[in-house]
Amino acid sequence: MNLKQLSELLGLSQTTVSRALNGYPEVNEATRERVLQAVKETGYRPNKAAQRLATGKAGSIGLVMPTAPGHQSDVHFGEFLAGLGEEAVRHDFHFVIMPADPDDEVAALRRLAISGNVDALFVAYMRGHDPRLPMLKSLSMPYVVHGRSFGSEPDYPFLDIDNEGAFYDATRLLLQLGHTRFALMNGPMHLDFAIRRKNGVIAALAERGLALDEDCISHALMTDEQGLLAMEHFLQLPERPTAILCASTVLALGAIRAVNQAGLRLGEDISLIAHDDVLPLLKPENFSVPLTTTRSSLRAAGVRIAQRLIGTVKQAGPFPEQELWKTELIVRASTGPAPQQL
Structure with missing residues (x-):
C-alpha cells in the first residue's frame, strides 16, 4: 500500500496523512490516532526518500x-x-x-x-x-x-x-557498618562519571575525618579482568581494605574472583558495593553472594x-x-559489619 491508497482509504488528503505520520502538531490527536491505527492494520510503510523530500527530515x-x-x-x-x-x-x-x-x-x-x-x-x-x-x-x-x-x-x-550522590550514599552505608579502610575500583580517570564517583567517596569519608589513600584507587576499563587485577593489588596492601566500591558489576565480577581465590568471605571479611546498570547477563541478585548495588538502568x-x-x-x-536521575541503593548480602581488627 502506498500513501495515495492509504489516504483514499481514510478519506484524508495525502498531506494530512503525511503530517499525521510525522508528528506535526497541527494534526489533531483523533486524526493522528486514526491514521496510526490504519497503518497498523494495513502494514503501510512510508517511503523514506519521499518522506525526506516532503518533510526535510531524514528520520x-x-x-x-x-x-x-x-x-x-x-x-x-x-x-x-x-x-x-x-x-x-x-x-x-x-x-x-x-x-x-x-x-x-x-x-x-x-x-x-x-x-x-x-x-x-x-x-x-x-x-x-x-x-x-x-x-x-x-x-x-x-x-x-x-x-x-x-x-x-x-x-x-x-x-x-547523580554519580556523586550514588557513591556518597554507598560510602555512608559502609561507614555506618563500621568500615574505615576503603578502596575504589573506578572507570578511566578522564571520564566524567569516574570523577564524580570518586568525589562522592572522598566527600563521605571526609565527614568522618578519613581519606581515600591513592594506593586504594584503581582507574581502568570496566572489565572483569581489570576487576581481578585491582582486587589482587588491594589484597596485597599492608593494611588491606575491608570496604570496596566498584564502578560496575563487570568490575565486581573480577573482584569477587580475587576475593574467593584469597580464601576470603564476601560480606564478612570484605564488603563490596557495585554500581548496577541492570545488565541482563549480570544480575546482582544472582551472584553467589548477592551484591549490594547503586541501581540505575x-x-x-x-x-x-x-x-x-x-x-x-x-x-x-x-x-x-x-535531567539528573537519582539512583537506588539496594542492600544485599555483599555488605556486612567491618571485621574485627587484629
Whole structure:
C-alpha cells in the first residue's frame, strides 16, 4: 500500500496523512490516532526518500562510534543502545553510526552533522572539559548528552545520573557498618562519571575525618579482568581494605574472583558495593553472594534520550533541557559489619 491508497482509504488528503505520520502538531490527536491505527492494520510503510523530500527530515539519529586497533568495546554502551533503539523503532527512526578514531571524534561529529543524513546527535562517554561540547553548541541541530562534562558550565542538554550522590550514599552505608579502610575500583580517570564517583567517596569519608589513600584507587576499563587485577593489588596492601566500591558489576565480577581465590568471605571479611546498570547477563541478585548495588538502568536512559531527540525533531515537546536521575541503593548480602581488627 502506498500513501495515495492509504489516504483514499481514510478519506484524508495525502498531506494530512503525511503530517499525521510525522508528528506535526497541527494534526489533531483523533486524526493522528486514526491514521496510526490504519497503518497498523494495513502494514503501510512510508517511503523514506519521499518522506525526506516532503518533510526535510531524514528520520535518523546520529552517533559516532570510536574504534581503532586495540580499542575495546563496552557492554554498558550496548545496553544503552538497546534502549535507544527500542524507542527509535516505535517512531520508525534509524541510527546513522559513523566509526571514527577516538582522537578524531570532534571532526567526525561535525562531518556527521553536516552530511544531511541525520536530524539529531547523541554523544556519550563525557570527559572533563569535553572538547566535543563547543562544537555541538555551534550547530543548529538538536543534540543530547548522556552524562555531563566536569569543569564545564552545564549549559547544554543532558541526561545524567547523580554519580556523586550514588557513591556518597554507598560510602555512608559502609561507614555506618563500621568500615574505615576503603578502596575504589573506578572507570578511566578522564571520564566524567569516574570523577564524580570518586568525589562522592572522598566527600563521605571526609565527614568522618578519613581519606581515600591513592594506593586504594584503581582507574581502568570496566572489565572483569581489570576487576581481578585491582582486587589482587588491594589484597596485597599492608593494611588491606575491608570496604570496596566498584564502578560496575563487570568490575565486581573480577573482584569477587580475587576475593574467593584469597580464601576470603564476601560480606564478612570484605564488603563490596557495585554500581548496577541492570545488565541482563549480570544480575546482582544472582551472584553467589548477592551484591549490594547503586541501581540505575542504562536501557531506560537510552529510551529517554531517544524520546527527547525524536520529540524535538518532531516538535512534539517541550522537553526538559537537563535531567539528573537519582539512583537506588539496594542492600544485599555483599555488605556486612567491618571485621574485627587484629
